[in-house]
Amino acid sequence: MPSTTAAAEKLLLQMVDDYTAREISPYDMSMDAAQDFPEGFIDQLTATGFLGLMLPQEFGGAGFGPEVTATALNHIARGNASTAVTLEGHFKTIDQILKFGTPALQQALLPSANDRIFAFSMTEASGGSNPMGISSTATREGDHWVINGDKIMITNGGLAQVYCVLVKTAPAELSVFVVDQDMPGFSFGKREDFIGLRGTPVGEVVMDHIVVDDDHLLGKLGDGGLIGDSAHDDARVLMGAVLTGIMEHELKIATDYAKERKAGDKQLTELQVTHRKVADIAMRKETTKLLYQRAAQLKAAGQPYSEEAAMAKAHGSRSAVSAGDDALQILAGYGYSREYPVEHLIRDARAMEIAEGTVEKMRSAIANAEFNK
């Protein structure tokens, strides 16, 4: 008999595959065209308990661990990457509240994370990969904090209801506060018209004199940089999983087509030029999978995983773009057509060479980790 954990994880992935095939994949193309999730899509995802997948059971969640959580997003991304990225943004935010929140803050916030999407807000017009460049502030006024600022390009911005926001509490001090979309002074601004991951809303969050108590501070004053880095690490593990899912989708499209299509009197599967491309896609997919699973294993074991997470995202994002390019070439004219999903998979993957730290920044992080060994 398998262990209870292994049996539960198997059942979870079986359910995820079933749900993805029936409720997510059918909308992959229309989501890209409509630049949104279909009506009722997020409500059904929520009602089926996906938001609480990795939330500990004491807060009403399912309490699945980092490895199977990442694998679940991998499987969802086979059907649609936007859905997986929306969950990734939610899970990485929950992770920070679990790591840095006081028991009181966790108790106040986390039970609602089964029904409400949480988002992490760092980027501003003046600073993204350079967090000290941000200009949002939390200023002490009497017993309260007053938050002002303008966050842009926030994953799930406009969809999420709870936001962890990075602000300056002193000229050289970064801190994170938790705010709610229902608070006076909170509003949504422009939604980005991005070329990929078009189902996931990415938008602006405006904070105009939002008043909060000390209990809305996540971690301690000055922990902002640490919490931001941690959020990036958790996001990058899951992005490796999403990118693996995109490559599995690309590989399936390429192999299905090659098995059906002839070039002259030969099947595409008989041509060495096809072999080279399919093998490259498969190797890129498999190496990214190993990288994200390794990072997730380290995270589950309580060991450092920052470097491995950066590798999963940096390697995975370029790999998925290249794999999509190879798949497009196998499908030739059909691959270049919007009637087939390959072109939007390339656009989806391209987002992850930028989001959660550029691949250039990933390489610096990896190199610095190696220099410090």
Place this chain on the structure above:
Amino acid sequence: MKIVVCIKQVPETNDVTIDPVTHNLDRRGLAGVMNPFDKNAIELALTLKDSRDDVQVALLTMGPDDYAESLREGMAMGADEGYLLSDRAFAGADTLATGYVIAQALKKIDHADLILFGRQAVDADTGQVGPIVAEFLHQPQITYAASLRLSGANEVTAERLLEDTKQTLVAQLPAVVSVRSELNTPRYPTPRNIQLSFAKSLTVWHHDDLDLDDSRLGQAGSPTIVTKVYAPEPVKRELTPLTGTPSEAASQLIKALKERQLI
């Protein structure tokens, strides 16, 4: 009231082969999933449970240890407990021998008021086990139910959907009902309920836990011999509905059977 849903684990693939010696389905090495039609029966039971405070839903299956996976899935959908009938002595059973063991197990479960089956299993497609269980238990049965409601303290009303006709039937409880997939859309097990399902009771009954006549078990207790597997041509028959009171309908049936020299 207690509802027991009888489920089956079937091969995941549609690419099932036939054993050239026994002519039975060769299930060796195939991953198993719950028979899709059985999920409609579970959904019906859970809908009834959602509508009343006094409904308990149990699941029952017969097969090797790994059939527990389908019981867990059903418990993750919301069923309260599971029963696995597992013993080498049960292996190789046809529908009659399977129905016998299931019926003996159901006798051991207290107050099994309503026993539900999916329409049929997608591997062998017989749809026979539900009716066989009803006969062993001497209980009324309704097959191919496309809707079902509890219409009184001790009765169910079901709409039976056949190829050319619909029938509305009322049965006194306890009763056996097999349901069609048109009945409902089965719910997904939520991630949290998947975890919680492992805290629910799963009882395994072996040969010695049940009151069984060994001559009725397994291959030895199976009168069916599969000689050939093929898809029959559909046959269109004229239907003659039986009308009136149950006793008048029975008289008409006997008359019709006599006319055709069947009895």
